[in-house]
Amino acid sequence: MPAPLQGISPNESGQNQTFRSVTCPFCGLHCDDLVIRNDAGRLTIAANGCPRAAAGFERVVAADASPQIAGRDATLADAIARAAELIGKAKLPLYGGLGTDVEGMRAMMALADRSGGVVDHVLSNAQYRNVGVLQTRGWIMSTLTETRNRADLIVVVGSDLSIHHPRFYERIASPAEAMFGEAEAKRTIVLLGKGTPAGDVKGDRIGEVLDLGCAPSDIPGVLAAVRAALHGAPSTGPVGGIAADTIAHLAERCRNAHYSVFVWAPQALTFDGADLAVHMIADIVRDLNKTTRSAGLSLGGNDGIASAASVCSWQSGYPLRVSFASGAPEFDPYRFEVRRMLAEGEGDLLVWVASFGPDPSPPPETKLPTIVLGAPGIRLARAPEVFIPLGTPGLDHGGRLVRCDNVVSLPLRKLRSTGLATLPDVAGAITAAL
């Protein structure tokens, strides 16, 4: 039978427990090999961490944080009742942030549906660099395990993965073992655009690192030049400061690779025309597949956006930026962007969810009455009408998260006992009270 897992859930004392195979909720890779120690309620990473994981797991949480109504401590029941009252009165509540897991998002969808609100995620600008491509042309994509075992050429486009997805190179680009290719085969890594510093690309399986630096705004043009080269267009000179020969050489390497993978973190592509860069990646991949194999790999998924977008899609048909105001889901990626709606004075109540910690996604400043359902210590410009401190999924309570490749989802466990409320419970109680 399976080897017993230590610490399926925290014991009563919370003393000196070790949890293995822990899923990390703090970036879209959702590494699940972490070893976490609980020493009297303090979590530390005993193995397989990264800076993002350390910041998330080892942060001291104010377990005794109190719900507040208009800045004054209140009971959870009163805070829920006040939130329900505000939502019940609102004509167009805006549900933003949505930093939560699958279970939390399910509860928020039920609430938004019932209250005729709008749902959008704090990182949806990043997500929408991809969604537009998917909804107009589609693409060919890979997943983390497939890339880990199969890629012989990895092209990282404009993304500093050591910030956004710190263990990508260790776990995906340079695994100790891979199923295919020669046992000791080295991978070629191409860094296109100023993304990951070349010095950060390390690992026994990584061979050549081609650092093709260019200004971020030149990335769409350089990708277009690579695609033109694949089509045999004669080179006329450098593009974005990268020599024509270098571009032709890259195209040739892609053509000769057995399985090239183009990797980007949509969150990192903040330049104008970033969506065109994603279009161009999809086109290059499609072209390469006429003769060899190639795929894209988008490393989004931070702050639970892969979960929020997936749940929203399967329940409403649309990947966020959905309004339930008419009584049925309505989708408009421009109209129902909560950030724009706030800036232009639309909506009459903001409900902000941020359960992964105080830092990643504080609520934007707004004159609208605001309900914040968030991690204790979340940065607030002013006291909201209602604040309910939430536990973090995967630390304070169980749940599930969809990974950045939108294929795999991982279970989350409770690692400590804080008594903080969970979003499914809070949102469920609000919905029931409407």
Added chain:
Amino acid sequence: MLTKLKGGRVYDPANGVDGVIRDIYVRDGRIVTADATAKVDAEIDVTGRIVMAGAIDPHTHIGGGKMTIARTMLPEDHRGHERHRSDILRSGTGFAVPSTLAAGYRYAEMGYTACFEPAMLPANARQAHMEMGDTPMVDKGAFAMLGSDDFLLRQMAARDDFEAIKDYIAWTMHAAQAIAVKVVNPGGISAFKFNQRMLDLDESHVHYGVTPRQILRTLSKGLKELGVTHPLHVHGCNLGVPGNLGTTLKTIEAMDGLPVHLTHIQFHSYGTEGDNKFSSGAAQVAELFNKHKNVSMDVGQILFGQTCTASGDSMRQYGNTKSANPKKWVCMDIECDAGCGVVPMKYRDKSFVNALQWAIGLEIFLLADDPWRVFLTTDHPNGAPFTTYPHLIRLLMDKGFRRDMLQKIHPDAQKASIVGTLDREYTLYEIAIMTRAGPARSLGLKDRGHLGPGANADITVYKDNADREAMFTTPEYVFKNGEIIVRDGRITKVVQGATHVARPDYDPAIEKRLRDYFARYHTVSFDNFKVGDDEIIQHDKGSIIVQPTGARV
């Protein structure tokens, strides 16, 4: 509480009841024997009505990553197809790829009480169950996909002990919470990752050296010896390729008596005759099918209009991308486990190929002689959305209607098909077999799909109507677990439905090897790969029914 459904005309093929007027008694969610002395608490007069068990769809893509890719990719599928929320219902959207809640509601409104997702990638099983968990009203279950996963292919290439292969199949069913196993383009999804573009029955996988024939026989024999009721569910080689008829006939013979279910057989019954090099192979497939009692099939009928194909068959879906309408599509290589391809499709009655596909499906229905081995499907949404089932039933039951429809299709397709010469009309009894009793028996659902004592009281009551399309579109009553959930086509109560699984025995020694394999190659740990019961019960607010398996041989 004892409820009596009084005076209905009952079609219950599992118990040999063919249109007999009789009362049905329900107590505590189950059908009980008639007892003239028992006090009836509630009586529902269904005199003149037609009473069947709740319908069961044994092959419908309702949950999992590829459906959510399709939903995300196709906002134009949803606009104009909204469902508004009500006091008891959530809102939703979608025509070909409905949102989960909308799909559950619509199935119930059509008298369906159980739906089975046939292509659950083990790597995506958690999400498939989450989506099914958000599909209310109906029971559900899913088939785990094997056959292009590297663990099995490594086992076969290494000529591993067959008992270990069986252990792996059984472990996968446990880990993925599956009721059956499906193979899709055997070995072909993996071969495509190695840039093979085709893999016929006896072609070797370029890396592993195994053939689809070996994979089919290994999995079918493995499931049989594990005592799993549903035979290996096979999406064969060369889906959609003109001339794949030969592969299909060889596949039936290759099984050599081993149990097998050939799914969406319509897509695998194409010849290459005629000016267009595209012809019907329905007669040959049906003839061989009629002789081979080890074979069951579902049709995967196409119906005209906009839909979206979504399949684990990345190799063949990539091949079909040139037909994408609208022109966008997704293919994926997935987790050393499987793949997927999502290609929107618009079947047109004025297209020769589409029209003949339509006719081929109908020919198969009308030429196959044993409805116990043929199930009514459109391979939702690949051939058409499941909402077209009532139309399909009318095509099968009403030859005049069928001939009228035939007149509308491409004239060359009319000439190339024998549909116009086939007079067969399915009876209500046969429809009840194909949509209830047959799937229940094939899937091993002991207490579903029939109306005998002890059966779960999932019951559908229709107003008799010569227009069978109208009749099957809007049942008068639908009961789930003995409670009315639909009245005159409107949902009156929301229920969650259970998840059906099968759990054949395995030697836990396989887990040690899998633990090592996951640690060496995967990005998910062995422990987290498995979908826990508590996830379905607590997170999805569902329940699990473990259907019995036979003794392991």
